[in-house]
Amino acid sequence: MSLSEARVLYEIGNTDNCTARTLIDLLGIDAGYLSRILKRFEKLALTYRVQSQKDGRSSLLYLTALGEETLSKLNDLSDDQIRNMVIQLPERSKDSMIRGMTAIERALSDISAEQSIQIRSVLKPGDVGMLIHLHGWIYARECGYNHIFEAYVCKTFYDMLIAYNPDKDRFWLAELDGEIIGSIAIIGQNIESVQLRWFMLHPNFRGMGLGKKLFQEVMNYCTEKGYQRIMLETTEDQKTAIGMYERAGFRKISEHENHSWGSRHIEQTYELHLNEKN
Incomplete structure (x- = not known):
């Protein structure tokens, strides 16, 4: 036949x-x-x-x-x-094939990427490596940052992992077909204060409201836990994120120039006092 x-x-x-x-x-x-x-x-x-x-x-x-x-x-x-x-086939090849076939099936069906994205908060082995890679790739492409920036990112994750405590530290990882495409986290400073960190989104998945969803997850969690102060550090070129922060009530409290990441940029610190916001 x-x-x-x-x-x-x-x-x-x-x-x-x-x-x-x-x-x-x-x-x-x-x-x-x-x-x-x-x-x-x-x-x-x-x-x-x-x-x-x-x-x-x-x-x-x-x-x-x-x-x-x-x-x-x-x-x-x-x-x-x-x-x-x-x-x-080796297991890694089988996994790659399954992810590829899943992506093809989704592209040819009525299932959108938004419907397939999962958000999880359990930190797994290998997650931080993926996040470091995403940071290095995205910021080199969009901001011109070099390997020194990637080393800085590695250091921040190293410091976090050494003292990681899921009772006070929490991640939200957006995942599609087994690949991390976005993240945000809070790191506990004390019983009243947390730092918002590692907020990023793969360029292919912007404009669909995923960044707002991740940010809102953090805000809801901090409110539920009764934290009084949220602090974050960013750079002036992150216009979209800064707009989100300011609409939520964050205020810039300091800034300074940094020339060590391969391009001139201005680092900024923002904070939000939740009791004032409410």
Whole structure:
């Protein structure tokens, strides 16, 4: 059986109210070629026709018991072929293939990226490495920062991990197909104060409200926990984030120039007193 024949047989077995016109539209197949396939199927007792009650000019196509058995065998052979191709692959290759196929399926369906993004707060081994990579890549691309900045980011995460305490420190990680695409965190300073840190979003996922959602998660959490003060450090080129901070009530309390990351920039410190905000 040719690939085209197998596909026609599959569609007849899996398409409701299947007609020859349905197959032509669905598969883009030539009408004459399809007619020859259907005649062969009927000769082999794989399919049969029933005149449509809605349109007497067309017939509905169905599989016979032999046709269903044949399709089942074809599916089993296809599964075995794929299994033999995949089974010898390293686990990392299998994981990459699954992520790629998931992305393709989402792109060709009605499932949007927004619907597939998950936000989690449990910090797992390897997460910080991904976050360091994202920081280095994004800030080099958008701000011109160099390896010294990446070293600074490594140092901040090192200091955090040494003293990490999930009772006072919390992450929100946006994840799609097993890859981290955004983050935000708070690090406890004392019983009243926290620092907001590592707020970033992959460029491909901006403009869909994900950054606002991550930021709101932090604000809601700090309010629920009864923190009185939130402090954060940023640079003047982070206009979108700064606008979000200021709308939430953060005030700039200091700034200074920094030339050590490969480009001149101004570091800024903001803080929010929640009791004043409320």
